[in-house]
Amino acid sequence: MVLGVDVGGTNIRLAVVNAQGDIGERTSQRAELSQLAGENAAQHVLDTLSDAILPLLEKHPQISVIGIGFPGFFDNKTGRMIASPNIPGLRDFALTDALQEKLHLPVHVQNDASLAALGEFRFGAVQGLNSLLHLTLGTGIGGGLILDGKMYGGDGGIAMEIGHMHIAPEGRICGCGNTGCLETYASATAVSKGYFEQSGKRLNAREICLLAEQGDQLALTILEEAGHYLGRAIAETVKLLDVRHVSISGGLSQAWPLLFPALSQALEEHLIPPLRGQIHVRHSALNDDAGILGAASLALAHSSE
Numbered sequence: 675m676v677l678g679v680d681v682g683g684t685n686i687r688l689a690v691v692n693a694q695g696d697i698g699e700r701t702s703q704r705a706e707l708s709q710l711a712g713e714n715a716a717q718h719v720l721d722t723l724s725d726a727i728l729p730l731l732e733k734h735p736q737i738s739v740i741g742i743g744f745p746g747f748f749d750n751k752t753g754r755m756i757a758s759p760n761i762p763g764l765r766d767f768a769l770t771d772a773l774q775e776k777l778h779l780p781v782h783v784q785n786d787a788s789l790a791a792l793g794e795f796r797f798g799a800v801q802g803l804n805s806l807l808h809l810t811l812g813t814g815i816g817g818g819l820i821l822d823g824k825m826y827g828g829d830g831g832i833a834m835e836i837g838h839m840h841i842a843p844e845g846r847i848c849g850c851g852n853t854g855c856l857e858t859y860a861s862a863t864a865v866s867k868g869y870f871e872q873s874g875k876r877l878n879a880r881e882i883c884l885l886a887e888q889g890d891q892l893a894l895t896i897l898e899e900a901g902h903y904l905g906r907a908i909a910e911t912v913k914l915l916d917v918r919h920v921s922i923s924g925g926l927s928q929a930w931p932l933l934f935p936a937l938s939q940a941l942e943e944h945l946i947p948p949l950r951g952q953i954h955v956r957h958s959a960l961n962d963d964a965g966i967l968g969a970a971s972l973a974l975a976h977s978s979e
């Protein structure tokens with residue numbers, strides 16, 4: 675038994691998972707971690723995580739390893755967190771060591787989007803793949819890559835920042851300081867913002883998806899635009915990597931039937947001939963559990979050590 679933990683900006687999700695990827699008890703806890711700044715950020719993150727984890731460890735003493743997906747960049751060699759884009763107060767922090775000391779169990783922490791890709795690769799609908807590109811459409815857009823069966827993090831743990839792929843010239847201003855990034859068009863936040871700007875109504879992405887299903891023209895246009903830019907970004911990425919399978923999870927992916935036609939059209943348009951018709955893009959069957967199962971996979975990989 676291992677514990678899989680998926681840390682988001684506003685909540686932490688935890689599940690007890692066995693070697694087959696079956697989820698047993700699960701819990702979730704609200705936690706306002708994004709935008710934490712200052713010296714106390716590290717201590718706050720540490721306390722919040724251990725408070726969420728400890729009750730499950732007490733209840734399930736057979737848990738032997740903990741895997742955690744965290745929104746941050748990790749040094750491949752040392753495991754130290756270099757930075758967390760949404761938690762300015764966390765820099766060069768040995769989160770793994772600090773947690774191990776507190777929890778008295780082996781802890782393995784990795785980038786959340788990379789682990790969502792690993793979860794999908796290990797336990798998703800299509801098995802036996804060689805490589806997989808996975809996107810998470812949430813507050814931002816996370817990207818994870820499994821290349822030749824291995825998680826790919828790049829030289830410095832920052833690989834696959836597909837949300838910041840420059841996709842629209844003279845485009846919208848992004849939180850990263852650039853303009854025209856994918857996540858300013860195709861994240862849940864972008865869809866919500868786009869709808870507000872054109873209608874004056876403040877709705878979340880889920881509500882906009884519901885409106886689109888009921889035929890709301892503005893909602894349909896915004897989702898179609900999101901699908902279009904996703905298709906273009908995927909085309910650019912697979913031209914570089916020749917990865918044939920792509921899965922997409924996260925809140926906005928619930929609108930799959932509305933996103934997919936524009937996505938598929940833009941993808942095919944921007945591919946080169948040998949790749950046309952060869953890229954399989956699907957909605958993750960695991961959806962919200964991809965992150966938890968990826969964290970559990972990381973723990974399972976270390977449980978036999």
Ligand SMILES: [Zn+2]
Nearest residue numbers: 838848850855
């Ligand atoms: Zn950006």
